[in-house]
Amino acid sequence: MDGPSYRSPVPTTIPLFPLGTVLMPGSSLPLHIFEPRYRQLTVDLVTGAVPGKQFGVVAVREGWTPDADGLAGLHGVGCTAELLDVRRLPDGRYDIVTRGVQRFRLLELDDATKPYLMGTVEYLPDDEPSHAELTPALSAAARAAHRRYCATAWKNGEWSEPGGDVDPHLLPHVLAADCLLPITDRQRLLEQTCPTERLRLVRALLARETGLLSQLRAVPAPMTSFAVEHSSN
Missing domain, CATH: 1.10.1200 (Non-ribosomal Peptide Synthetase Peptidyl Carrier Protein; Chain A)
Known part of the structure; x- marks a missing residue:
């Protein structure tokens, strides 16, 4: 969980799921997955192609889209989501339940490597508490x-x-x-x-x-x- 850690951030690459909401550590987030690229992300999470069953959720800026606007269309800080439960529907869609784990700062976007967005991120620890x-x-x-x-x-x-x-x-x-x-x-x-x-x-x-x-x-x-x-x- 997102607790009292003060280590220097180290960049890493994770799958990204842009949403019209903000996920926070410890919060539950159910999702209905219908778009093909995010169906593929769900499959990759379940099969272990994505290690740790985690992906990044980042909020889309109002009036923008990451497909058209790239990095500028997204807020700069997001939160990783851990996959907790998956239910496959008859038509190939999925209902999943996730939980927020750890904040990150989004550094770069990659829309070519996978069907879904990938992002270079650095995890964002807490500062030492004041008072x-x-x-x-x-x-x-x-x-x-x-x-x-x-x-x-x-x-x-x-x-x-x-x-x-x-x-x-x-x-x-x-x-x-x-x-x-x-x-x-x-x-x-x-x-x-x-x-x-x-x-x-x-x-x-x-x-x-x-x-x-x-x-x-x-x-x-x-x-x-x-x-x-x-x-x-």
């Missing part, structure tokens, strides 16, 4: 903001509080996972490498969204069962 002694208080404040958001946004039984054993470095990503934050906010959380600042940020974002929901007397629309890849067939 680490504040971590317990900041964690408690972030959890409280999450409870207030969920009590406002969801019905009883539609959400649960993360366990007390969740690492504080990972906690902001887990708290944000079941909250409907805008993509820009989710990307800010993903890119924040200071653990204490990340706790502050998620608390502030959830408090803001709770206030907006309360003022509008509205609740978010339900999430769809499966996300789909950004690019069309």
Whole structure:
């Protein structure tokens, strides 16, 4: 998981899956795979042609596409996804379940080597925490903001509080996972490498969204069962 590691990043090459959403470490992401190149990626993950059953998820910039705009069409930081479960449908499509593992910075794109995009990335560790002694208080404040958001946004039984054993470095990503934050906010959380600042940020974002929901007397629309890849067939 994306925890307290301070090693220098080393570039590596991984398959990429551009999406209209932001995956964060520790978060679950179900996907409905229908485009041929990503069907092939799924096969390569299952058969071991892609080692470790992991690929990179990176958010597409609004109004851009990686096919037309290349590297400029994607946000610069993404997250690896670990394949957890696969269900093949009769027509050759797949429903898969993944979990976010580790952040990376996207350096280069390769659209020629494989049917799907490949990317040269460097993994993005956390910085050494500033004011680490504040971590317990900041964690408690972030959890409280999450409870207030969920009590406002969801019905009883539609959400649960993360366990007390969740690492504080990972906690902001887990708290944000079941909250409907805008993509820009989710990307800010993903890119924040200071653990204490990340706790502050998620608390502030959830408090803001709770206030907006309360003022509008509205609740978010339900999430769809499966996300789909950004690019069309």
